[in-house]
Amino acid sequence: MDRKWWKESVVYQIYPRSFYDSNGDGIGDLNGITEKLDYLKELGVDVIWLSPVYQSPNDDNGYDISDYRAIMKEFGTMEDYDRMLDEAHKRGIRIVMDLVVNHTSDEHKWFIESRKSKDNPYRDYYIWRPAKDGKEPNNWGSCFSGSAWEYDSTTDMYFLHLFSRKQPDLNWDNPKVRREVYDMMNWWLDKGVDGFRMDVISLISKDQTFPDGEPGINGYASFNEPANGPHVHEYLQEMRREVLDGRETLTVGECSGVTLDEAKKYARSDGKELNMVFQFEHMDVDADGTNKWADKKMDLRDLKKILTKWQKGLDTIAWNSLFWENHDQPRSVSRFGNDGEYREMSAKMLATCLHMMQGTPYIYQGEELGMTNVPFKDISDFRDLDSINAWHELVGQGVFTEDEMMKYLRYKSRDNARTPFQWDDTENAGFTTGSPWIMVNPNYKEINAKDQLEREDSVFRYYQKLIRLRKEHEIIVYGSYDLVLPEDRELYVYTRTLKNEKLLIICNFYGNTRIFALPGGWTKKTSKLLIGNYGDLLYARDNRNTVFIRPYEALVLKSL
The missing domain is CATH 2.60.40.1180 (Golgi alpha-mannosidase II)
Known part of the structure; x- marks a missing residue:
């Protein structure tokens, strides 16, 4: 039995913007997290995965980073970060940072230099290509709708962005880029962080011939087209040697488009790459083919088949990560359970089903309360770039009517997971004394942490028991x-x-x-x-x- 601390841990994801606002500006912050560490200690979690807190212009809520060694001003200061890290460690809670290195912000100093001229020293930090037959270099699509290529008139070339046009992709084939990333990772580990969740890490290596892919409903190939590229394992093994070897870290890769065979390489038990991966096959059980914007009800047999494939396929070879929710997924009790009469029962059922499997469980903030999807009324209620772009593209092209698209957004939008954490039944759910950056779910008077901490039969107390059982019974882990x-x-x-x-x-x-x-x-x-x-x-x-x-x-x- 290969015992590891990260196999025996339970991870709690915090989306800082929506967790707790300590200064009344309507935005969650680092001091707010520090104030609530005792809540997480009571829940029993071992690790916090912190969504990005780096300096960012916030085109994609912090996943567009302009300085990897500075803190976003809305979240506080580096001193606030250091205090949070220290207070978490005092409580026996580790901190895992979100590592976003497939792309940067277009406001990062590297890209500002890169776009100036073709012979700039930073030019090859990013992926630039000329037009092909008067059009984009290929038909790859952005995750956030439209083409993955953006024309830049300064040098009459296109740059690649698999996400927002303000998130240009780094060129990992350039060894200078890899050295910059490894130096930055070592800087954070030397500061005392305990590992990294690696954003879309399966996309970092691209086929530099840039072949066309299979077009989707909007005419562009899926942003997953370049997943698991030709050098991705070579680069992760280099990262292991240059950064991670000799350190007690938790590493989990968000691996879009990962197959079981690829996952065995990413999360191999010989420790040459990552500890585990996030795979998303079970997140497609309610998709309509390649179209995620649907409200199709899942067939439980499909869910069982997929999860069983990963449970059996990785057993003794690699390690599973277990999740129903994260900052990119809607609320599980609304998606896979019953958010009406049986909300608490189905929230507990989903928790049981997941936490009893083999792998490291991840709890997304509010999941332990059974927080639900949100009754958004209008496109103006949304803050998520993916949702807003999809609305304008798919409604604009006549693919869906406004009513159809709003129905799909209420079901699948990432903003369902991003509304403020519901602390109590006071104004704004106790999240802020100011105006929240996004609407609060109106059901906060019925669903909140204060109520659940006072009830022994609450969803929170049930999660607490599941976490305790995991520590008492090694069969649940191994x-x-x-x-x-x-x-x-x-x-x-x-x-x-x-x-x-x-x-x-x-x-x-x-x-x-x-x-x-x-x-x-x-x-x-x-x-x-x-x-x-x-x-x-x-x-x-x-x-x-x-x-x-x-x-x-x-x-x-x-x-x-």
């Missing part, structure tokens, strides 16, 4: 996974096994009551309830191995 009933449309049932120990996990993803016969060997006498969101186990009368599974129920049985 046990192998096996799926039961792959074709059942309502129940997700699987086992975990470690030596002579066994767990049986039963999760009802729907509002129907089911009569369920426990698999062979599981009976009332041979097992006990480890945790369940109803608090008990309802056996059928006179039958020792048949149980009633109630709406959105989750059960974890442990063999005796």
